[in-house]
Amino acid sequence: MAGPLSRGRRYTILLLLLSGFAVVLFRLVSLQVLQAAELTLKADRQHQKTVSVEGARGTIVDRHGKVLAMNMEVPSVFGVPTALESPARTARNLSPVLRVSTGELERKLRQDRGFVWLARKLDPEQGRRLERMAMDGIGMVMEGRRFYPKGPLLAHVLGFSGMDGEGLEGLERRYESHLHGEKRVTVLQRDALGRTVFPKGLSEQGPAPGHSLVLTIDEVIQYITEKELDEAVTRAHAKSGTMIVLDPQTGALLALAISPRFDPNSVAAIGPDRWRNRALTDAYEPGSTMKAIVAAAAIEEKVMKPGTLVFGENGRMTIANTVIHDHEKLGWVTFAQVIQKSSNIGAAKTGMALGDQRLYRYLQAFGFGQKTEIDLPGEAGGLVKHPREWGRRSVASISMGQEIGVTPIQMVSAVAAIANDGVLMKPYVVSEIRDTHGRVLKQMLPQVKRRVIAPDTARTVTTILEGVVTDGTGGKAAIPGFRVAGKTGTAQKIDPRTGTYSATQFVGSFVGFVPAEAPRLAMIVVIDEPQGDAWGGTVAAPVFRRVGEQALNYLGVSPNEPVKLALAADRP
Template identity: 40%
Template sequence: MRDDLARKFPASLLIDEKLDSSSAFRTKVCLCILIVGFLAVAVKLIVIQIVQHDFWVRYVDEQRKTALTVQPRRGIIYDRNFVPLATSIVQEVLCVAPHQIKDLEEAAQKLSPYAQMSPNQIVKKISSSDLYLVYLRRGLDVQTAEKIKQLNLKGVEFRSESSRRYPKGTLASNLIGIANIENKGIEGIEFRYNDELAGEAGKQILIRDNSRREIVALTQTVKEAQDGNHVVLTIDEVIQYITEKALEDIVDEFDPEGASAVVLDPKTGEVLAIANRPTFDPNLPATFKKEKLRNRVVTDVYEPGSTFKPIAAAAALEHGVISPDDRVYCELGAMRYHGHTFNDVHPYGEITFSDVLAHSSNIGMIKVVSLLQPQWLYDYIRNFGFGEPTNVGLPGESPGIVHPPSVWSGLSMGAIPIGQEIGATSLQLAVAFSAIANEGVLMRPYVVSAVLDSDRAPLKQFAPQALRRVIRPATAQMLTKMLVDVTNSGTGAAAKIAGYACAGKTGTAQKADLVNGGYCRGKYVAVFAGFVPADDPVACIVVMADSPKGKYYGGSVAAPAFKKIAQGILNRLEIPPTNPEEQQPPEQKDGWNGRKLAKKETLKQAPSRNPSDGPHMPDVRGMTIRAVIESLSVYSIKLDLEGSGIAISQSPAPGEALRAGRPCRIAFKRKDA
């Protein structure tokens, strides 16, 4: 048949042959492509399953894993008696995994009361983030976190983190400083010792299923978090409170722009208290301004005024140009010196050098110091620690201002001895007075006594360090006696404590204008520096008030605060009076030593007694610890406080006689205990 068709239609046969040939070619090409494709897939499968097997296993595992940083607990800051001043607590963080939430608006509506955000704010925050977890609120307590968990919202998760707490509130806050939510110290001790306190973060690996839900049982701990070390300060919580209370009294009465006080142990250099006003509550970081964070004791430089006269007097006594009993003519209150007139507040004729210091005569001091060479005076100023940081270990410390004699003018030998043309911090002034109290030996001040590990085993310990001898013991003793005269019969009478020898010096300096130069009109710095007891000092105290209103003399503003602090410290440390016959019963006003009592602190009527018998124990039951300390600080008794909260019992009983040095035990109990 094919032959017949070929004879009838020769052309069609040729076409068919051509078609058969083209089809076969295409078939072969497709077959080749399929074979190559299968081979490529096979090769790829071999590569994936065999060659790259380990890689793809790791890749899949990584997709199921989430690395989580475990924050350590920040170390505790203690006072010298291991009272916690800064602690850390574990709190919950409310988080949301956006990709797991089906109805974002509904979830936002339910979470709004707990996140302290409006639903719209939550929606906007989640929608604008490309993170796996979005943090909505930090600092949740366990109870609140449990309530949120009961909502059974898919995609809502929690993370635990360490949060800083300051149980004493504003107490010593300018010294302690603050740490932020990232567990990093940004002020004070928290900043200076951040490396010791922070600890080391740990790491966990979270395993999730195909729905991205966490499989708790498979959580892997790669590295354990290492809690921070603890820092022990030299300050005493009670002395700190006493100091801050005295500063608060200055603020209430004189409304200064600022105030500060520092207490040192003159024999060791330990800082027992550092107080500042204004201050802040580190538990409420959103409520204070940055200027309130400043630790004025180490940052603020001011002309010390007459509190600098003992330093100049020390140089004169050491060089033997005068003795305390030598007499100096004080020009009846006015003297020209290098073209400038110096004045005394009160005119004096011929008085002893001891009286020059006691009555704070500018003219008498200038006359005496003019007998020295400028370099001699400069050397003693530097030896007392002025013009350089004390290296107390606190951030922001100023070195003060001391110019070398090469740049002094002819007026400088008149200005510097009375505390002008020189700048000092309160801490520098306290260190210098401590050297006088310590028989002429200058100690390095320090505020941290130890660093402990998380188990409270010591890692570092700091001991007292004597830097140098500044003056001879005999000179220190003469100068101490002169400073006692200041409080007995001179400008510092308001600092005198009955029964104790107090050494100190008042100072009143016009405030320097740091912007325009010269001095601020009508603004003064009131200062008092001293130590108690003078015969065996346990505390050196400097009180400064910046631009007080009304009264502005150091003897009127700062000296009474010194007395309050010193009296409280003597009671706290149970130092018996050296002259108990000087002590008299305090005058009773408003029911209790002139203090207006709050309604809850009204004293109960004690049994009747003869007023001539001396002081008697009041009834302090129902009072707070602070109220008891404040009320009993006027007596030379050994105060023993037990517990916390409200006073529930006392010994001696109300009405019993209070002799000097008698132990007084007050027991306290919390209302909720």
């Protein structure tokens, strides 16, 4: 029989017990105090999945508050591969609802992950079908999807945003910093085994929506413009068409149309060539519309007057070993008739009377060769070479609208300066930025760029341009009851294969303003590669008339009773 433990053994056992308690106590302190923060974070990682979802994007409305772009809350679907019993069966069930192939869904659901996106920003009906299915390991969260309620209307100006809500084209891109909302952090809860994720108990942190844009665009005028331009391009079997309508006194765009159009709600199947804003990006040789600018420079510099006689050389003149032709054999005509009859020879002589330096100075003053700085992305500066790069025929060619590249927005802005008593305005399309409560955060006011010609010169040129419509090449732009000022243009395109002017490819255009005595609308129509009769007076001028007639009636401008806009820029 064992005797009682010796005192030494008892102390040894006691020491061992105390040491064990000390180890356990140290471990507890370490876990609960020293490593508390790290272990808490680890536990959160095991039981939570954080997903970043963008906040609501700001709306875009026209000048009267009609919604052109908005956000819709739509479902996005995720899966939990680690919680699925049969990824193959789940994929087969989801495929017809998500409209994603079974193979692609199964590949995602077989990943060794606790979370995977299966489809983003679905239609509401798809979400309702998924809710009825109630599948384990499959959940939904709501995200904002950009929606354009008017479809193709104003698409080239609005642009579109991507799947992650970032603006990719147009105003969506240019004003991305204002439109986008702050990112929302959505926390998805897992169970203790990490096998399931449920959308229950979601938390959102700081879902701040983006700001809204108020445009200068008028939805009604935009609709009229797109309708008439589309019909003109179809009739002419043209490659494309562009039309801009703006207020010449302020530079505010009322409409900007490109044909063919596209639907920003469905851009996946179309490429950049379709959504490119040709009014800003595509430079073209303006042809005879440039004669309006040359006329303004010549009258301002007093090298020509409306009654100055110019000899038309009977339709044929040699310059620098090349021949310039007119479509009509003219003898002695007045300078006003040179513009009205669109004489190339008369324009060439006018340019030579100005000289290269003065001609170049006025091209710059009217804004050619430089961006207008309109608040839209992708604008090109056009092409205006310095006189030191000009050839012996360049002055004559530029005066006829050759050897120079302009964009539609440049040309209409330049002619609008004539309509605006010689003052060039900066074109713009956004008038206000507002917060979610409708408060105005920023207001864009008309901006004067510079005075280009004197008021008297502008009025003289206006009278000459009225003659283009009443007695010259622009007769089909006439609007009954209104005085119309404008200029036709027909330019041959360069054949990229030969590097010479094409005999079959043309750009027909018309640019002008109405009412001539107190302009409300400045407009340009550009038809690219019309088939058959390609004259600007035939394919473009009628579009100007149809849009102008309807827009003036909509604005309540009575014939012979033009009304000045209240919002007019101060003039220097």
